[in-house]
Amino acid sequence: MNFYSLNKKAPQATFEEAVVKGLAPDKGLYFPISIEPLPSSFFENIKDLSYNDIAFEAICQFVSPEIPDNELKHIISETLNFDFPVVKLDEKLSSLELFHGPTMAFKDVGARFMSRCLRFFNSKEQKDMTVLVATSGDTGGAVANGFLGVKGVKVVILYPKGKVSKVQEKQLTTLGQNITALEVDGVFDDCQDMVKTAFLDQSITDHVQITSANSINVARWLPQMFYFFFAYKQLHQQHKNIVFSVPSGNFGNICAGFMAQQLGLPIYHFIAANNENQVVTEYLKTENYSPKPTVQTISNAMDVGNPSNFIRIQEIFKNEFKDLKSNLSSSSYTDEETRVGLKELYKKYNYIADPHGAIGYLAAKDYQKTHPDTHCVFLETAHPTKFLDTVEAAIQTKVDLPPQIKAVIDQEKKSIEISTYEELKSILLKN
Ligand SMILES: *Cc1c(COP(=O)(O)O)cnc(C)c1O
Numbered sequence: 001m002n003f004y005s006l007n008k009k010a011p012q013a014t015f016e017e018a019v020v021k022g023l024a025p026d027k028g029l030y031f032p033i034s035i036e037p038l039p040s041s042f043f044e045n046i047k048d049l050s051y052n053d054i055a056f057e058a059i060c061q062f063v064s065p066e067i068p069d070n071e072l073k074h075i076i077s078e079t080l081n082f083d084f085p086v087v088k089l090d091e092k093l094s095s096l097e098l099f100h101g102p103t104m105a106f107k108d109v110g111a112r113f114m115s116r117c118l119r120f121f122n123s124k125e126q127k128d129m130t131v132l133v134a135t136s137g138d139t140g141g142a143v144a145n146g147f148l149g150v151k152g153v154k155v156v157i158l159y160p161k162g163k164v165s166k167v168q169e170k171q172l173t174t175l176g177q178n179i180t181a182l183e184v185d186g187v188f189d190d191c192q193d194m195v196k197t198a199f200l201d202q203s204i205t206d207h208v209q210i211t212s213a214n215s216i217n218v219a220r221w222l223p224q225m226f227y228f229f230f231a232y233k234q235l236h237q238q239h240k241n242i243v244f245s246v247p248s249g250n251f252g253n254i255c256a257g258f259m260a261q262q263l264g265l266p267i268y269h270f271i272a273a274n275n276e277n278q279v280v281t282e283y284l285k286t287e288n289y290s291p292k293p294t295v296q297t298i299s300n301a302m303d304v305g306n307p308s309n310f311i312r313i314q315e316i317f318k319n320e321f322k323d324l325k326s327n328l329s330s331s332s333y334t335d336e337e338t339r340v341g342l343k344e345l346y347k348k349y350n351y352i353a354d355p356h357g358a359i360g361y362l363a364a365k366d367y368q369k370t371h372p373d374t375h376c377v378f379l380e381t382a383h384p385t386k387f388l389d390t391v392e393a394a395i396q397t398k399v400d401l402p403p404q405i406k407a408v409i410d411q412e413k414k415s416i417e418i419s420t421y422e423e424l425k426s427i428l429l430k431n
Contacts, residue, residue: 005031019121035061059072059223084231087380092368111213130156131213132158165388166388182417187294215255227379243269243377250309253381281332289310331362
């Protein structure tokens with residue numbers, strides 16, 4: 001499939017070109033030129049389909065013919081080698097656990113899928129490439145893990161110094177090999193700005209082929225559609241009016257949910273659950289979209305003041321505010337409220353959530369005050385032990401570390417501190 005730039009001032013790109021470029025030359029995000037809904041028989045039979053079959057049907061039209069069917073099946077089976085369970089808390093509420101992958105956050109799926117697409121493109125024509133990525137916490141680890149040892153690909157990760165959790169930092173700074181971690185004196189938006197500047201800097205791009213592994217990259221963003229299909233498969237026989245409450249930062253995950261809905265998945269409504277970075281919550285109230293500086297919170301993977309993917313959601317709704325608003329609600333919570341949410345989930349359901357999932361839970365509960373005839377699924381986007389101190393303090397209980405976390409926690413951190421764009425540039429040119 002071809003993709004166009006949302007700034008409409010760049011030529012269309014194939015899937016391969018869109019993945020390799022990351023961002024279009026006019027700085028726009030790529031968007032598919034068409035979305036063909038899946039046949040109704042697919043949804044009628046979904047309970048009998050495997051995760052791999054569902055994923056194949058969902059993404060095939062967007063990646064073919066550049067990725068042939070057989071190769072796509074192979075990539076999907078390597079990507080999805082862990083579970084995506086729906087945990088039912090009561091008749092009206094479930095958690096969709098997206099943290100069973102190697103770095104224990106939902107970003108593993110996108111990172112694994114994308115790295116394997118690049119590996120395939122590289123196998124046809126050996127060309128060295130640098131994946132440049134800014135992280136607010138979980139992308140870094142997922143991308144480092146997903147791309148570790150991939151031939152011909154170097155990875156450079158920028159993260160805001162002192163603003164990611166201990167576990168998140170270990171996951172992205174301890175692997176070595178083809179992975180370089182840069183500790184930026186600033187907030188996430190500073191990291192993201194440096195990355196965007198690098199993409200448009202000819203003095204870099206003339207020498208190094210760089211691409212992005214943030215959710216602006218279509219190969220990172222589109223596989224996130226799978227989650228919504230997997231949840232539907234598990235729930236649709238018992239529940240109607242399925243609503244997803246999606247803890248949102250850069251709005252890539254929830255935007256993938258809207259893509260699943262465009263493919264015909266019967267989703268009743270979406271909730272964007274936010275922390276105090278609440279530009280979208282404000283927008284839905286006022287119709288005034290006004291990005292703000294990032295506010296640091298205990299749900300740090302959502303500390304984004306200017307969410308990149310929101311423009312894709314607006315494109316899906318053809319920039320019709322009313323249509324968007326009838327499909328999307330949004331609410332925002334303080335750190336104090338988040339801690340109350342963690343505690344309540346533990347007391348009421350004996351469920352240990354992470355701070356992001358807890359915000360999803362709070363938003364679902366608030367939505368159901370006015371929409372009681374729904375089944376809300378909040379996305380549990382990371383494992384609670386990625387935020388160990390916060391979670392243990394909130395629920396007043398010790399939590400055991402899973403093996404994936406134990407494996408990195410005592411490894412030695414290796415990173416380079418930078419504070420200016422010039423420093424990034426010299427590293428990219430030397431790398
Ligand atoms: C990245 C992340 C989010 C936000 O996802 P977006 O696609 O950026 O909206 C939420 N929770 C966790 C744990 C994350 O890592």
